[in-house]
Amino acid sequence: MERKPLKPVAGKSSDKKRSAFLEGLITKYFDRRSDSDNADVAEGTAFDKVHVYDKVLQGIREKENKIRRRVYILRVAASILMIFSLASVLYLKKNEIENWLSPVKMVETRAAKGQTLLVKLEDGSRIWLNSDSKISYPEHFNNEKREISLTGEAYFEVVHLEKKPFVVESGAVKTVVLGTTFNIRAYPGNRKVEVTVLSGKVAVITPDRMKEISNTVYVTPNRRVTYATDGLQAVTAPVKAKESISWKEGKMLFSNTPIVQAIEEVERKYNVRLSCSDRIRECTITTTADLNNEGLDKVLKVMATTVNGTVSYENGAYHLDGKGCE
Template identity: 30%
Template sequence: MRERIIYLIQQYYNNRSTREELEELMNIIQTGEQDGEIDKLMQGFYEEIKHDVSAEKKQTKRMLQPAISAEKNDYNKPSVVIMRLWPVAACLCLAIASATFFLLSDHTKQGSEMAVVKKFTDKAEHKYLLLSDSTQVWLNASSTIDYPETFGKDKREVYLKGEAFFEVKNAAESPFIIHTGTVTTIVLGTSFNVKAYEGQEHVTVSVKSGKVQVLKQNKLISTLTKGQETKVSKMNGPDENEEVNNDLVGAWQQGYLSYEEVRFADIISDMERVYNVDITIRNEQLKGVLVITAFSRDIGVKRALEILCKLTAAKLEEKGGQYFID
């Protein structure tokens, strides 16, 4: 077994791993049975490449494909069951993993004025929303969304801070518009994910089906279709378009945390929101390291952090319910 682990780690650090080898390494790490041996080997390889100038780029990208055992169709299973118990929409709470989705429907008439609905989530909380046009929204942790109680005929507009997955009801005469600061996403009928947390460098739009237009400061910068993603800089940095695994778009709904070349610091921010914990990165150099990985939320924050730290040769310390990474 030791020889096999050495081989897998060598392939990993030299960016020569096949998908099967990457998944095998992830499975070994997740079991925890070889933790001591892996720690020694990973640290040894890390020390070797740390002094190798030609390996500098390899230290900033840790390429590891998701080792998810679920079948492809698992991502398409409905995460919420909606039941009509009364003529008025009911509120149904379902426990899913460690989070809960809520079906919320407000029906308060306020004369001729259009009422604005504001919904938000705390850390470790999700909400399911059914809008007046039958558009479905899954709101991720630490997020806020504002929308009118009833949409007008010409357009449907919402304002988002944080992350949400949308399944927009098709209406060619009434575009659906999501405002996230200076970035605007326009659709007619499709399913897609928008991630726009404060403190992160980009607004990320990923399309699962249909077509989406993305604007920055009212200027069209990208038109996306199924399996495509754009990362729009909130400042003056470059915008990035790329192909993505369509099965992983909005996978957080089913309890999977998936990352493709995401900054270590941004992943840690997600961990804090998802698990409602405090995590401090004491090694500043780690913050910019790019990571590609995925794991189930059910493994818990400690195991998730252990995996991330192994991939980046970092050290994890737990003290008083808080986590510190060096």
Template identity: 30%
Template sequence: MKELIEKYLEGHASAGEQMRLLKWIRNKENRIVFNSSRLGWNKSQQNKPLPEGSEKSWLNIQDQMLQKSFKRWQYSDKVNLMVRIAAIFFFVLSLGGGAYIVSTTKKTEVWYSEIEAENGQISKVKLPDGSMVWLNSGSKISYNNMFAANNRDVILEGEAYFEVQTNEDLSFVVNSGEIQVKVHGTKFNVEAYPGSENIDVVLESGKVQLLSPKVASFQYFLSPGEKASFVKSNHQLNISEVNTGKYTSWKDGMLNIYNQPLAEVVKRLEKRYNQEFEYAEELKDFRFTFTIKNEPLDEIITIMEKIAPIETYQQNNVVVFTLNQKKNRELSR
């Protein structure tokens, strides 16, 4: 590089040769060699005739040229580096953007199907995976279009009886707000009406796992013949052994009332007959036991009046239960 350095210092180096030199002095050790060569060249010029003051001017010019050239090289190198970085960033961004576009364009649009049983009606439906669901009056379930493909999740509002097809790869999950019921293949009933204090799960056969979407540590495995009653207010879970038929026979058109207070009986009658009821506070704890098959509502009311000291009348569209004072006195004797 000695000849190129001298050529540069003499001002005879072409633009290409200057760029070659500038690239070479990027290295710190090469800059030391360059400075040493420049000092040697300056000494060799002392015996050459130069106009007065021209040597200093020439050296300044050379330094300025070198400085400007080096700055231009630094700037161009930075620009090239920035361009390379920008290109890499743009490629990554483009790749990410491309992946996003692909994912959004290829991503399956999700929508939900909803099935609802009208008030006073019981609906039976077969889900895409072959599972059967009975919906009690005023109840509904929904599931998305990926059901049976990559999930078997349903959302329940109200009461439903399930006969779930076995699928070891996809668990069947019933979401009812505070409680999730996870199963593989089984028969069970879930009652989770909005506004109700409890969520009740009755297992007829198989095995289900109760989970909470809010509390990771919460879980309980229900056994056949057991009823789980989850209290929403305090998150307490009560387990009891029951005659499951009393809780599941509604799907066959039967309504079993067994030693239940009037407050609970009224709720069941409202769902079954799509009829609004009111009752005096003093009657709420009167208990009833009877079975409804296809009897009309007026016959059911007659039966209730025979069982307890109550009487009814209709006010607009509401059936009102009141205390039959005469009969109550007779029963009290």
């Protein structure tokens, strides 16, 4: 009986090779059946090779169609997954993309030594900058948050916006609030960041370099969190919060303040150079005198009295010396 030739199956080269291979196997099978076919004809039970051949081809084509459908479904699924992944990335990076397409104009405000400044933001919040401090912020806040960068010291009165947190970055420390009043002291030379809360509640996020994670501390009124920039954990303590913003009213208040820190404050407020001898470098200063908007001479006199010493002036700089701490 004449065997119909195997029609080529449309598809890629790999599909053609597979079909050719199967055709070879079927042909060998029919050849082996030749002798038995003659015997079957004699007995009236001839083997219908054409029918079997067509059945095999039909099975092969059905199998290949299933494979093609699976491949098609996988391709569609991969395309959908790719679209969703791209959409997720675009959503997460939408602020960066917006900034790239339409760059945000940044504003920087600086208070020079011997100066304090009041800055009013577009949302109604107010910031008082202490001497030798600066802030930078976008001209217009985005729809998600109000973000500001601070170097130095500032007092914040933040307008409450429930869906738009107010974020202050000061070095490695982030202070996050919705609406409250607080003071941040983050002068680069102090090696620490202090956040003091007067009203409301703030979240202070600090890095933990030992564990390579971030820690969040919640600070309430009349408490202060101090983070040492050497990577130690943040420490909270009760304080008289209003004393931390005495500088806003032009006052100088020292309460068990290290003399080195007091000297830095005097230098910033009066824009002068002031140093001290090693003998008094470890002393602290607590003042009871009224230093509200007093002149430099009175402030230096009070400091000298505290350390049983004197103040001298030479080559454009003041120097504080004394017998030491009592």
